[in-house]
Each structure stands twice: as C-alpha cells, then as structure tokens.
Amino acid sequence: MNLKHLFYFWKTARSGGVVKAGEALHVTPQTISGQIRLLEDSLDTQLFARDGRALELTPAGRLAMEYADEMFSLSAELEQALRHYPKGRPVEFRVGVSDAVPKSIAYRLLRPAVDPADPVRIICREWRLDRLLTELAIHKLDLVIADSPIPPSVDVRAYNHRLGESGLSFVAARSLLGGQVPAFPACMGELPTLLPGEDSAIRRKFEDWLDRKRLRPRIVGEFDDTALMTAFGCAGVGAFVVPTAIELETLAAGDLIVLGRAEEVRIEYYAISVERRLTHPCVLAISDAAKSGLAAMGGGGVVGIQEGGPTGAT
Template sequence: MAINHKHLFYFWKTAREGGVVKAGEALHVTPQTISGQIRLLEESLGAELFDRQGRSLELTETGRLVLEYAEEMFSLSAELEQMVRHYPGGRPTDFRVGVSDALPKSLVYRLLQPAVSLPEPVRIVCREWRLERLLAELLEHRLDLVLADTPVPAGLERRAYSHHLGESGLSFIASRSLLPQQPLPFPSGLGHLPLLVPGEDAAVRQKLMAWLERRQLRPKVVGEFDDSALMTAFGQAGVGAFAVPSVIEDECLADASLVLLGRVPELRSGYYAISMERRLTHPCVLAITESARQKFTEVEYLEQPD
C-alpha cells in the first residue's frame, strides 16, 4: 500500500514539534486527530515509529529512518513552492564553482557576484577545497569552474584551460592596537611587528618570504593560515600584521580599527578561472571574467606611485 502523505506529514510535524499536543496546536487540530493519523501510518508501514512512555514520545529506530525521508520530502516540497512563486520561468540554473582555499573570501564574493546578477535565475553552489581536489572534480564535470591563484599545473592528466582574470599587489595592514604612537616607516617597520602569513598552498607565500629576506626584514611570524578569512580575523584582533591583495584593501580598511602600513605592488598574485572550455561560453563564467578584468584594471591605478 502506498504511504498516505497526510499521515506522514502529521508524523513529521509531531517529531519536529516534540509531541502530539504541540503538533496539534501548530496544525489547529486535536491531539487525538494527530495520534490517529500516526497510528494509521504505523499500521501501513507495519512498524512502530514512536516509543510511547506515558506522555513522552521517543522515536524508534524505524521512526528515525522515516523522519530522515520525511525531512527530505517536505524540504523538496517547500523548495518546489519557492520555485513556482519566485521563478515562474522554471528552476534556476545551478552554477557549480570550486574555490581554492587560498583565495580571500571577500575577493571570491566580488568575483562571483556578477553571476547572480544575470537576468536568468542562477543558484550558485560553492565548494572550497585544495586545488588538486577541485581540479579532479572539474575533470569529472562535477564543477563548472574553479577559481584559483595559480594556473592549471603542468602534467595534469587531462586538459583544462586557465583564463587569467588579473593580478594584484599586496597591501600590509595592522590593527591600531598593535602599533606604537609614532608611525612606523614602511617597509622597514615590518621587522618590528609580529606577522601573520598565508599557508604554503598560497601562491604568494614564497614570494612574500623571499621579499622579506631580500629586504633583510625578519619579523616574528606568529601565525600561518590556509584560510585568509581566519588570518584577517586574527589580524583584526591585533595578533599580528598581515597582507591582503590590494584589490580588497578597501574592504579591510572599512574596519576603523585597521590601518594601512603600505603597499608592495611588485608582490604580484595572479587569479585564474579554470574551466574545461578553451573558449568561454557559459554565461556565468563570461560575466565573472568580464567583471573581474575590470576590477583588476581599477586596482592597477590604486597601486601607482603617488
């Protein structure tokens, strides 16, 4: 016999509300009606869904299994209603993007924002992993695009294409609480500050450390972060100075507790959109690449000497 969805709905509501009384109040029916509907469902399934101990209800093993399916079914039902109400033309297109964990999250948002501003509805699905894992997903066509700070590595088993979005120098930033009363000269003052640095997966890491060495600057490295957002949070807390791509410098400095120490335009980070297409055709990818190139052109003017 097919499951009666009304019976299943009453069971689902009871499990979510924590009892038949609260479920009855939520649905504006009597607790007896709720109990009767659940009993009919149990009879059709041939299994108890609740362990009844007085007024207390505990899900049985079968009840937990049925609840998992009910959650998914009624979640899809709610999603369907949203689609019909808000997207009369149909379900939005899924745009599946892999984001290298070395990329600053605010930069990723700036890069992806044009895709959700297209006339046709788009639902972005983001996955953040190491680049190797993302490329494997791309090659299996489980991702439409990968955003990274390096191009496709040589020797990749199958062909993927790197589309250069732009470059940015680095801006060094610190919390006001970390600084002495007198302004520190830049860049020599970095040698007197604790420093937070990107993790080894970040393409700019080696360039940064080599630049410090050439300048004979030896700050105390107090933190190393694969996640740039976490590094920024530690920087905001005054743990150490840190560097961000100049293209997102303005976002960081919107926090009044942070100050710009100086810019190093020669410490370049490149940013790439990696796809299976040699010639880009996906409307979301086209919107991202066109907008990104404009943004990176604007930051080139920011980095020009005064």
C-alpha cells in the same frame, strides 16, 4: 574507426592500464583489452607495446593519443555547452573556489554570474586546488577559481583564463604599533607577523618579497582562512598582508592602518575550465566583468603608495 574502441584506448592510456580503466568505466579488464585489440586490428597498427602486464604507447599510440585528447576534450566542451543551453529553467553553475583565495575576492569574481533577470542556481565548493581540479576533470564542476594557474604536478587537461591581478598591502592594528609611525618596509622585519596558508600564492609572493628585502620577521601565526587572519590582525597579534584590491574593506574590519604597499608584487587570479573557448553563460559573465579589474568590481584597490609610509582608512 569505432569511436567506442578509441575511447577505451584513450581511457586506458590516461589511467595507466586496463585494470584502472576498467574500474573507471565499470567494465572488466578483459572487455577493455578486447576493445583495444579490435581498434588495433581495424587500423592494422599496434598502439600499445606489451611488456608482461605493463603497457607502453608505441609511436603510433602516442600520435593516436594526441588526436584522442583533442577529440574527447571537444566532446566534453560540447556536452557542457548543450547542457547549459537556455531551456527556460534556472541554469546550474557549479564552481569550486580554492581555499587559498580570499572570500571577498572570490565574491567579487563570482557575483557577475548571478543575474536576477536570468535565474542561476550557484553551487559553490571550497577545497584545495588539486582536489577541485580533479572534480573539474570529471565534469562535477564547471569552473575553478584559483590564485595560480594549473600546477605542473597536476595531470588535468584544462585551460587557464586569467581574470585579474592585485598588488599587496601590508596592514597592522594601531594597538600593535604603540603610537609609533613605523618606517616601511623595514617595519616588516621588526613586527610580529601573520602569514597566509602555505598553499596561498600570497604566501609565496610575500616570502619572496621578504627575501629580496632581507627581512626576517617573527612569525606568530599561519592561517588558511584570510578572514580569521584578519580577525587576529585586528586584535593586534601581528601585522599581515592582503591583496590591495580588498584593502579598504580590510581596513573597515577594525582599527587598522596600511603600513605600505608593494604594487610591483602581483597576485593573479584565474578561472580554470575544461573549455578552451568559454561558452557557459555564467563563466562568460565572470570573464567579461573581470576585464574592468578587481578594484573596479568591488570599489576598493587603492593604488598610490608603493613602499611608502603608513596610511589609515579614509
């Protein structure tokens, strides 16, 4: 069996037709069709059922796709492993960070990849998760850091590697409270509130928590950037929520207090890669360091109050 013919078949099935496959591979549709025909002839098996211009996989074609997916996924893993095999020069590490991940969390997760004893050139991109996964699929990125696993709506063959998790802390400026010590969690239905961006897992978990508590706060702002939301929070515009793992550094940003915590609400963070088995040295360093937990990686992440009263920075 000619693997080049198989690759053209696989690309056509994944692209949805010979025209799109030809565009992706920079060859003519006639070339693609010819290669697939040669594959079918060599196997004496029809892989596509043709209905006019439309192509549909036959049962044999679906079976061939299962094997081809495995073969070309392993091929991509081999390429990545060999590309980053030590060659006496700095390793290039290309990572995408979902814009929904707080930058301080991203820093904690990525910091172990930078080892002065083993020079690494880190190239970091921040974007929407779906766009980053597209870049990952075509091997323009080695890794994607996200606050959720691969969405079911994204057709990318990749693997989720869970790195760590954190509870939620509810924070407000003292100036917003008017000298009063509010009761938690009821205060979250009374105070003006700042929300993370709609793509954030924190936003979804926070809204679910509000629904369970039957709280309806007045929303005064929405922010994709956690640092900008914190700046507005420090100015007393509204109360806001952050991962407990970065609670202490958030408190250090201004005259803020913790209204309460919900440790039962877990925000999870993932490394997403095309590798089923992690081989890139930088990714292995990140994975190994994450086993200690996000709090240990940054020195924060107080655990204590679970829906308790307010507390200040210590």
